[in-house]
Structure formats: structure tokens, C-alpha cells
Amino acid sequence: MTSEHKATISFSDGTAPVDFPIYKGSVGPDVIDIRKLYGATGKFTFDPGFLSTAACESEITYIDGDKGELLYRGYPIEELAVHCDYLETCYLLLNGELPTQPERDDFEMRVMRHTMVHEQMTRFFTGFRRDAHPMAILVGCVGALSAFYHDSLDIQNPDHRFVSAIRLLAKMPTLVAMAHKYSVGQPFMYPRNNLSYTGNLMHMMFGVPCEEYQVNDVLVRALDRILILHADHEQNASTSTVRLAGSSGANPFACIAAGIATLWGPAHGGANEACLVMLNDIKQRGGVAKIGDFIKEVKDKDSGVKLMGFGHRVYKNYDPRAKLMRETCYEVLGALGLENDPDFALAMKLEQIALEDDYFVKRKLYPNVDFYSGIVQKALGIPVEMFTCIFALARTVGWIAQWAEMISDPDQKIGRPRQLFTGPTRRVVKPMAQR
Ligand code: SDX
Secondary structure (H helix, E strand, C coil), X not given: CCCCEEEEECCCCCCCCEEEEEECXXXXXXXXXXXXXXXXXXXXXXXXXXCCCCCCCCCCEEEECCCCEEEECCEEHHHHHHHCCHHHHHHHHHHCCCCCHHHHHHHHHHHHCCCCCCCCHHHHHHCCCCCCCHHHHHHHHHHHHHHHCHHHCCCCCHHHHHHHXXXXXXXXXXXXXXXXXXXXXXXXXXXXXXXXXXXHHHHHHHCECCECCCCCHHHHHHHHHHHHHCCCCCCCHHHHHHHHHHHCCCCHHHHHHHHHHHHCCCCCCCHHHHHHHHHHHHHHHCHHHHHHHHHHHHHCHHHCCCCCCEXXXXXXXXXXXXXXXXXXXXXXXXXXXXXXXXXXXXXXHHHHHHHHCXXXXXXXXXXXXXXXXXXXXXXXXXXXXHHHHHHHHHHHHHHHHHHHHHHHCCCCCCCCCCCCCCCCCCCCCCCHHHC
């Protein structure tokens, strides 16, 4: 990259001023290239939490936090959620363009032909307790996938990268469904390749060997939209983990397992499960009448209580995915005759109160993707502890696309941040008697 713009840092400690190039993206904030800072000054930048740090160049997903805009390869999420399905969105994120019909058919055929996992994988499950959290199972099983595919682990080989991507996309629904079935003590359901990607997911999760599973197209479309909304999101915590793991040359299965582990946190992908737990807590306390007390607790810093499903590092406006998720809520609850779902009514009242409260307005805290997704998933029959597995399934394509972009970047180096050291300086070990 070249640039005619520059930033100059001058120092009060006598260090000579240094010029740094400024690069402009196609849209969004400019970046200051500080790569030569340490060599020129012996100083590091300091940015824990990466509040002002761009870790990479990317062409995949763009977020405008102030406008509440989300684009996958330039397409607004609002358009993709209405005009496309999840597999088309996967093709777009991986290849940069929406597929033609023949391209889409070929992609779907390749993915749906890899949906089975090695039969030995089933034996990993028997080692887990039945009440193991399904995310613990998913982290373990996805990492273990690399043990079965020695034929495609050369990450510098584009064909190996493509095969691994297809295998991961194809097998995540199977592993997620197996984790669910194991937790409820039902037999695993083999994939049905004549069903759609998301129809097959619902078949494997909710079907049983004793009878034909009837796919409900309205519910499949709703779940497919949830997958689209969660497919990618720029350099969030789990994606940054996948990129960092990939920068060491780790195989794609290990990198995605690292992403799943990061997504599990309640501050990240675990928020949808935590949001339902929060709504249940408010219901236990007395429901809508007790929302005021709960909000008081959230505002009390010492309580440690957060309004789960609210706030975002980037969105300082309404998360566009939350709007689409709320619409999907209406559709699904209407289709199921659950218009008066108490969780949905409570969530909408909570949202209304929070959006009128200066504490949240001042901090630009709006509902994020996780606020409504749990309510939709619960209405679809997905157990609360499975919500983050569904998020991980959906985000697998984003992780793969970002990982592949990082691997193909000629400037790519192993990620190795530095630190501000404030610990003890050099000292000697005293004999035990003198300590
Ligand atoms: C996801 O990064 C991504 O893109 C993630 C994601 C994706 O698709 O990959 O969008 C998915 O992770 C969505 C976020 C899901 N998490 C939650 O809903 C958990 C609740 N939210 C918060 O924990 C928080 O908002 C974060 C973690 C999402 C963002 O935290 P930041 O950017 O570090 O903001 P912050 O903690 O510095 O908060 C700023 C202020 C603080 O108050 P003050 O110190 O200024 O007085 O806002 C407060 C915070 O205490 N605050 C909240 C709050 N979120 C922030 N107060 C109450 N409830 C909240 N939810």
C-alpha cells in the first residue's frame, strides 16, 4: 500500500518526530501504519482491547457502528436476509460474489456431499457426561476433526483450504445436532442430503428414527435467516482468535475450534443464552412490574449485572441484525400461534424502558443481535444451551473466509503483540531461610 497522506508523532522526551503513512479504505476510518514505530523510536503503542487498532486489511465485511450498517462483500444485511439463503451467503463470503444458479447448485452439491462425520466421531460423545455443555462438546469435536483429514491440512495449498472449508461448513450442522441429541438422550440422526442445508439441520436436531420428520418451511426460513445474520462480523473477538491461531500455521479445524471457544464467552456469542437467563430471572422476580428494579441493578456498577443483549463495541446505534431478528420473532411466533409469548413481551418492554433511560442513551447502548435471537430460537424448539452452538455454526463461514483471507495475504506474519511491563525488575533468588 502507498499513500500521500501521513501522520507525524512528536515526542516530549527528545525522541525525534516520526512520520507514518495514512491509508484510506474503500469506506470507513483511515488507518495509520505504525509498523515502523518500534524500530524508529523503541516505543510500542498501547491499546488493550484494540479500541483503536486495525489488525488487518480485509475485503469481506464492513460495519458502520454510527449508522448501524452491516455489509457482507458490499451487500446490506437487510437485502441478503430477504433475497438470499444461508448457502448463497456462504458462497458470497467465501468467493466475494453472489453465485449464479449453476455456481450455487455446484456449491450446494459439494457441501451436502460432506455432511457425514467419520463414524468414529460418535465415540467421542460417549466420553462426555450427558449434561456437558454442548459448546464444550463442539470445541472438542471440531478440534478433533483434524485427526481424520490428514489429506487436506497443507494450509498453503488452495485446494486443501477449499476442501477443509467445505468439510467444516458441511459437518458443523451434523456435530451441532449430535451435541443436542446426546444431551437429550436420543439417537443421532444421519444427515439427509436431499433436504436443504437448514432443513437438514432441523431434521437432525428434531427428527427421530421412528417417524418421518416433516420440515416446516416457515421455521426453516426463520432459522436460515438467523444463520445469515450471524455469518460474519468483521474482526470480532472470535474472528480475531481464528486469525491469530491461523497466523501460526495451525490447521483450519484447530483454528475454528479456537474461534468456538472464544465465542462461548457471555460477553460475545454466549450473550443470547445469557439474555434468556436474564429474562427468566426478571420473570422470577415478578415480570414487567420488576423491570425497574432490574434496571436499577444494572446501573449500579457494584452489582456486576449487565443488560445482556445490549451494547456493542462497534454499534453505537441499533444493531441492524437486531431489527431483522425482531421481525423474525414476529413471523415465527405468529406462525406458531405464540404471539403472546411472555419472553417476547417482556423483552419488548425491557427494550422500550432501556431505550428511554438516559443511562443507556448516554452510553449509546442499543439491542444487539443477541437480544432477540434467543427468543426466536426458543420458539423454534432449540434449547437455551444450544443457542451459542447455532451461533458458532452460522459464524463458521465467516471464520473460514477471514482465515483464508489472512493465509492468502502476502504480508501475513505470525501475530505477536508486545506489552507494557510493570512487573518486578531483575532480582536474585534468596535461600529459603532468608525469604
Ligand atoms: C456479540 O464484536 C462483535 O462484532 C461481536 C458480535 C459478533 O457478531 O461477532 O456482534 C456478537 O458479541 C454481540 C455482543 C453480545 N454481548 C452482550 O450482549 C453482553 C452485554 N454487552 C456488554 O458486555 C458490552 O456491551 C460489550 C462487551 C458487548 C461491549 O463492551 P465494550 O465495547 O467494551 O463497552 P464497555 O464495556 O466499555 O461499555 C461502555 C459503558 C460502560 O459503562 P461506563 O464505564 O462508561 O460507565 O457501557 C456500559 C459499561 O459498563 N455497558 C453496559 C452494557 N454494555 C456496556 N452496561 C449495562 N449493560 C450492558 N450490556
